[in-house]
Structure formats: C-alpha cells, structure tokens
Amino acid sequence: MPQADNEHSMSIKVLYFASLREQFGCNEQQLDSAGIHTVADVWRLVSSGHTFKQSVLHSVNQQYAELEAPVKAGDEVAFFPPVTGG
Amino acid sequence: MPQADNEHSMSIKVLYFASLREQFGCNEQQLDSAGIHTVADVWRLVSSGHTFKQSVLHSVNQQYAELEAPVKAGDEVAFFPPVTGG
C-alpha cells in the first residue's frame, strides 16, 4: 500500500464553520488519529486555550453526533455554532 | 309615508342557497312579518312539508344567527347547507 494512502488514513479531518472558523482562524485541519476515540477527544485537543461564548455543535461524517460518538481515522469531524438559516 | 315603503317594511326577505335553493325551487321570497319573532318562526313557515338530508345553517342580515335570534320586518334571513368553499 503506498505510503501516502497510509498517512491519509491515519488522520482525522476537522472542519470549523461561521464564528468558530473565525475564532480558530482556520477552516480545516488534519489531526493525527492516535489516541482519538470520540468527538470529545477531538474537541479537547482542538479547543484547549479557547473560550466559547456560544454552545458548540458537532458532527461526524456530515451527521450530527454526540460528544461520546466514536471517531476513527478517515472520519470528518466538524464544529460549529447554533445554526441560523432560513 | 308612501304605501309601497310601508308594505316593504312589513316584510322579511328570505334567501336560499345551494342545495336548499334547488330544493325550495326559489332563490328568494318575501314573507309577511306578522307573527314572526325569531329565525325559528321563519324556518317553521318556509320548511313545512320539506325534509332535509343536511343540517341547515341560518343568518340574519348577512351574519350567522341562532334559531332563537330575533327577526323583524325589513330583515334579510337566509338558509343554506354546510359550506364547502376554499
């Protein structure tokens, strides 16, 4: 198996939207999946040093997910503030 | 006061709509107001000899009115089946 694929499959893609995107100063980052088992693990890693005025929503692979939801290498995890569409 | 006005003011205008209009074979009739005090009095007079498959609604001067509602000379009374607009 080529090394590139292997490396890709070891990472978790993390997305931020709206005010969280601005607060993190970043749309998207890749996290090493080592030691990550749940959404809460991802959040602990990325949010350290930040404080949040709003509640934060989360999804795994483009579906709403609880903090306890499992996360594995190759997954897409997103964090965003309460939605305001319509 | 001219006689015509006097005669008009002695009568009650009765209107029928939809299936009731067809059953009575008539849109409108003038009733002598003598002895008429309520919608029920009008209905007793006009409905004798008829039987009705539907419930009948009634109005006085273009507003829904109970059978006990007062009716006087010059009023417009209407009878019609349940409404089916919209």
Added chain:
Amino acid sequence: MITILKAAFDPWQSIVDYQQQMNRDGEYGACATFVGTMRDFNEGDQVNTMLLEYYPGMTEKYLEKTVVSAKQQWQLLDVLLIHRVGELLPNEPIVLVAAWSAHRKDAFEACRFIMEDLKSKAPFWKKECFVEPDQQAQKNRWLAKNTSGY
C-alpha cells in the same frame, strides 16, 4: 385585500403584483401562502366542471371578519385573500391566502387560521359535475361538507 373573482386567476402572479404595490420591501421577513386548486377526481369520480356559489354581501363580510380576526391575533404586515366563484375547470385555482409578517410564526399561523375559518364558515358552496366510472352520463352533486383541517 379581499377579492371574490368570477374569472380564472393566476395566484402566483397575484402575489407578485400585490407584494409590489404593498411597498414594504425590507420589512417582511416571512410570507406564508396557501393555494387551493380544483382536482379532477373526487370520491372516485372524474370531475369535469365545478360550480362555486356564494352569498353576495355575506361572503365578503365573513371574509373581512376572518382577516380582521387574524390581524388581531398575529402581527401581520398585510394579507391577500382571493376566492374564485362561478364555473371552474380542473386545475384552476379556487383560493389564495397570503400573509406577510416580520417573523415566520405570525405568517404561518395566520395563513392557516384564515384557511380553516374560510373552509368551515365562509358562505361558499361547491357543486360538481362528474362522470362515474364505466358510465357515460354526466351527473351533478353538491359537496356535503368540508373536512376539518386539524
């Protein structure tokens, strides 16, 4: 505005035209509408035409009362209500209700209220001209009663 119409109308164009002359651009955040259309089938029979009868005078008064009541219950910027009478063909619009408000709750609830009040109490009566399955002859029937919407 409340209108009773003897000729066919385009409900969507009516909304566009009315909204333009309302002159409240930027104020309304919500518009809830309902369009009722004549179907070509009812109670298993093919309906060819429909006659819509009303009570000139009382019908207008009743609709006015309905719209005033809606404006008392909800914060509305405007209401448009058009109801067809006379002879209708399948797929022709029968009724249009449009309610404009700043926020969605008012427009939604007022539009629904107006339609339910109209269906249950406004003096209109429908007579269908239909053909039964496997029959040739046209028949007529007055609709007995509107279904409850809730």
Added chain:
Amino acid sequence: MITILKAAFDPWQSIVDYQQQMNRDGEYGACATFVGTMRDFNEGDQVNTMLLEYYPGMTEKYLEKTVVSAKQQWQLLDVLLIHRVGELLPNEPIVLVAAWSAHRKDAFEACRFIMEDLKSKAPFWKKECFVEPDQQAQKNRWLAKNTSGY
C-alpha cells in the same frame, strides 16, 4: 427537489416553473408555501448585507433528511426547497418551501415542519453587516440563534 443557490432567485417564478414540470395537474388540491426574505432592520440596526455560510455536503444531506421525514409523516405529491447562500442584499429571498398535496392538512403541516426543522438544525449561518443608529462605521455580527417558531 432541493437546491442550494449562490445567486438571487425569484421564489414565485420557481414555484410556477416547478409546478409545470411536476406534471401532476388535477391531482394536487393544495399547495402551501413559505418564503423567507432578508429584512433591512434587525435588533435596531440597519442591515446592509448578509453573508450566508453553509456546510457543503452536510447541508444538502440534512435538507434531504428533512424532506424525506416530511414525506413519511404526510401524504405529499411533491416538495420544492430552495435555500440561498453567499452574499445577500435586503429584500432578497433566503428560503422557499413549497409542499403539494391532495388535501390542505398535509401541505400546511409539511411546509411548517420543513421550515422549523431547517431553522433549528440545517447547517446555515448568517453574518450581518450593519450600521448602528447614529454611527457611521459598518460592523459585522454572526446571528446568535434562530427563534423557535412554535
């Protein structure tokens, strides 16, 4: 049909066009619609433009789930849902929901359900560019939360 649009759209013309190609004339007796429009005032400030952000992929999936859920709960002939994204000006339409059914209850309730579900859970975010009273400078703010519609 569900569409996310980056350019301005005419909700009423969209309904007319969609209804034409639905090809279900005579079947639908009811069409309930909702149009959400950008207002030029919010929280006491004059709003000049609005940026609507979304989550490509998840937003479409969420809207699809909403419409499927509506079709499971009510008897619907069709649903049209259009949502705008990108930069908006006051009075531009943000969202259109139209639901067609044989009888009014289904169209009304499905249209309301879709809007409430969209407002409370579909991944869209609004950022307003506004001017405070007696101020010159433009400011930006993300809207904090949609109000509950019920």
